[in-house]
Amino acid sequence: MSRKTAQKPDMQPELLVEMYRKMVRIRRFEDAIHLKFLDGALPGTVHLYQGQEAVAVGVCANLRTDDVITSTHRPHGHAIAKGVPIKSLMAELYGKSTGCCKGKGGSMHVGDASVGMLPAIAIVGGGLTIAAGCALAFKLKRKDNVAVSFLGDGAANEGDFHEALNMAAIWDLPVVYVCENNLYGASTRVNKVMKVKDVAERARAYGMPSAIADGNDVLAVYECVREAIERARSGGGPTLIECKTYRRCGHSRSDANAYRDKTEQQEWLARDPLVIARDKLKAVGALTDEDSDTIEAEIDAEIEEAFAFAEASPLPAPEDCLKDLWA
């Protein structure tokens, strides 16, 4: 297991800025969605991604469009990072027929074949074996694509984790498991349900390499994952990467986070991944205050547009319920 802290990024400044822009897009999108939910404008429930932006963005910056990801009940950040247009994402949350799943999926199942995002699987752990299967397909087809499977700390206690990682390891599949350890599965703190300190420790049980990254530092995530992706792409097999992070929001729609320790919360909230990224970009001269203001303004406009699109879009016809089951 290796621990990664970000080195000086040997990246194009444009790529750095692009990552930052994506993080802002996710943050603003989720903040906006949260308000709409509180207003009662959106049906069902939602699991928001604020605080974990650096993970989705740092990971997906390593991926090509035809690489694929599997996601979870908390998928908006992954979707945006992988390139799902926020219009169709937003429309899906509204249950509109212009949504990325035509309103059939909802928040927990967003996906988009054209950008390599499988429909999110809301069964905790459910995406892990599927990602291994995608990777197997790449291998059988002799393609150099990679599958990335996002999971939470909680998912690491599901039997699927065990079966998936073992299979990925024995067949040297091109898959990277990215565990976002945000310290909680719903209201349950990770130390109550797992004796090991690091989820990454578990990779050893499968003879799989692992690494731990600061999940609030997009550059750290990027670099850590890059190594794993390169290994996977070149036939070197899977990796388990643990990103230490924290959610800024509640678990789902209605959660006051009363089960979280206040000091812990303060410490983590002080490490805002957006601030960390902005400061780093500024330090290397890739971003000015002006740039970042512009980015925020642009993103806000995008989001406004997405809301307008979603709200103006038609609801599916009731009988559309009967479509799309069979190919």
Added chain:
Amino acid sequence: MSRKTAQKPDMQPELLVEMYRKMVRIRRFEDAIHLKFLDGALPGTVHLYQGQEAVAVGVCANLRTDDVITSTHRPHGHAIAKGVPIKSLMAELYGKSTGCCKGKGGSMHVGDASVGMLPAIAIVGGGLTIAAGCALAFKLKRKDNVAVSFLGDGAANEGDFHEALNMAAIWDLPVVYVCENNLYGASTRVNKVMKVKDVAERARAYGMPSAIADGNDVLAVYECVREAIERARSGGGPTLIECKTYRRCGHSRSDANAYRDKTEQQEWLARDPLVIARDKLKAVGALTDEDSDTIEAEIDAEIEEAFAFAEASPLPAPEDCLKDLWA
């Protein structure tokens, strides 16, 4: 993880002889059953235990009657070691109403409440979470009993392994997992389906202690398990013990073992646990050649008696099919 080789046993000679006797009982029982199967006298299929006797016996010698074990599709050895009378065991294999499950269970589900053997679970891995539950019951009832769960190397790749060991670990349950690594799950060699060399290595992923024992040496098994049982009994939590062993027989009724390497087979078959035990007992003066002849003759008589009992016992009435579902 600790590796155990047998020290000089600080055990009563009677206990040593008793262990040897049990090993002989298992071996002779299985050999006899095998012949009956080849004769077509027994219905269904059977998974025999020859070669692994030292494990069941070395483990169960540490247990009280009111400690419990869970077993697998290969349960006869566990049953005999835990004290299920071979008459009722034999009758069960014959499908007789005097069988330990009244003919309802058959070879793969033998059990006996009065000696602490749960009905064997033929779903690979299925017994592991159940054993944790038994241990939880002991803990909640403030009893100092222990549950032991036998599993194969193949079972260590089932998701249940992961969930069970994790739960056992976080709650410090009085359960000992005994993995009989006989190098094969059916026809599949362990190295094809697992990158780690030792199943015991996996305990670390749960923060659980583990140990490896020579599974063909009953004293090694006994001592290794004793430590784990004592820890569990006194509130120190679970252990994963891996016993390295080999089956002398095929996987099930009809298996010529063509998938096994001949050299490997020869090497392992040369390490007959019965011979090893007998030689050790002789070396410490606990057994003479005469004693061992007597034991064998006594066991053969027991088995003859068991056959006679089973064969003379009535078959269940067809309509008994409808009984025993509901409490």
Added chain:
Amino acid sequence: MPKLTYGEALRQAIKEEMERDERVFCIGEDIGIEGGFGGAFTVTLGLSEIFGHERILDTPISEAGLTGVAIGAALMGMRPIADVQYCDFLFCAMDQMINEAPKIRYMSGGAFSVPMVMRAPVGATARGAQHAQSVESYFAHCPGWKIACPSNAYDAKGLLKTAVRDDNPVLVFEHKKLYGAKGIRKVEGAIDASSEIPDEEYTIPFGQARVVREGKDVTILANLRMVYEAGFAAEALAEDGVDAEIIDPRTLNPFDYETLYRSVRKTGRLVIVHEDTLTGGWGAEVAAKVMEDVFDYLDAPVKRVCAPDTPAPFSPPMEEFYVPGKERIRQGVLSQQ
């Protein structure tokens, strides 16, 4: 008599049973964390403060594990009340639910029993296909499970208490729209399923259906949330001149055919309503049985009004189409007249 919500009644049942019998304990995800949810639908809220964390046992996200643990504990004489957050997750524990819990007693020749309860919330609530199923029928097909499906707080309490005392595995299906959660945890389209709960202790025996509404023209058999939709339909039907009798089976196994047949003999017509999907649903079994046993009393084929044979869609207009409602039930009844 205090009025309790469905969720409160379930909580009271658990509390009373835990006080009565120290072998009873709860096991599940997020059920007893301080400051947490008290289970996905708050049923166990506050109980860990009373009974401690040993008896309100929070688990990892490991459904197979917690179900297996419940089975093992039950085999050793405990009385676990296990739960999954959504019934959809029962499929993660299906080996335990089908191959172990309901079979162990039988395959041991009656030597062991598994006195466990599994609670599971069913029903569609705009959360998409993996959080929306009604899965009663999968289990109604499996020999060895008793199945309760309370439609109101009174039944919820009485049936859950009976479940805990039963020596067999019992599944209790609860409907998400009936819990009566308030404030931020309120579910859209929730139905008031609260009841006056007697001060004296009571239990409700399994296998006793409840005649919810008497009528003479048609029998509507409905469970869980569908009892309410059937009620709305019956009101509308009254204006159509059709007098509907509504029967809530309360338990699917054992099933009270006697009460149902009594009604069908009177009305000559039966409409079965469930939120579980149509094909192979438990309504098919009831329809088949009715035909086998009271064929000659039927004036029309038994009609089923159920969710269509698709997964549950997310978007509200489609979900409303999916879940049988008042109007679809009414049409079902009228089409049969």
Added chain:
Amino acid sequence: MPKLTYGEALRQAIKEEMERDERVFCIGEDIGIEGGFGGAFTVTLGLSEIFGHERILDTPISEAGLTGVAIGAALMGMRPIADVQYCDFLFCAMDQMINEAPKIRYMSGGAFSVPMVMRAPVGATARGAQHAQSVESYFAHCPGWKIACPSNAYDAKGLLKTAVRDDNPVLVFEHKKLYGAKGIRKVEGAIDASSEIPDEEYTIPFGQARVVREGKDVTILANLRMVYEAGFAAEALAEDGVDAEIIDPRTLNPFDYETLYRSVRKTGRLVIVHEDTLTGGWGAEVAAKVMEDVFDYLDAPVKRVCAPDTPAPFSPPMEEFYVPGKERIRQGVLSQQ
């Protein structure tokens, strides 16, 4: 035309499909090991020598894992043929079988599909409750799975080939007593299900039942092994003066109601036979549908002859009682006359 056993016909189907389409591969436990079993019932025996271990992929004992892997590969455009050694183990992969494979396409709004096949052997063979189930009904209730259940070698080959080419998840249930294994792997009470297999390639479309025997007095609907037991019963019934028509549905979803109704309209009587347990079995659905659609043609209630509502017992006399056989079917028919 060579005569092949059921197992050989399945093997030939797999071989032909793998030759035809390089996206097709097999995944399962012990399916391709040298010197090994070639699957629990030898269906894939010898195929790894032809296609290599990448396309005949041996897995760890991880049913959830291998099913999830099959789903993922299918999502990426491969055509996996997965198998479990006994259908009972499908419950270890039930999240994948119920929550993923049949729902992913729907919840993606049709953007993704899961063209996978899952093969699973059913039926009681004196191995006890966890190796004996017939589980068709659990899946017949789940929207999104097509289900084939071939009763002979000809159908086995043709249906499996169709399954591989279908763009949806397809379950193929095979009966252990039909494989036709020989020598030491022979199963007690095995039935000869071999067929003449045409030299030309063929497939059998889903949703086309087969009239196994024509008759005018009663329709017996039976699948898998029960087709044979129904045949034996029909012979005995002929001596009782009852001329039975036997229909093998071949696929449970889609289900060929047209052929069934044509028969029922002629005979006025229907007896459904399956080895899966009675309550909530697929026969209940068929009975309910028949009543809904051809009520007026029925001269008697539909009768079901199925396994009783218990797990499968081990001991042969009890197992024989459990599995519907010739005499029980005959009595079922006679009781209806």
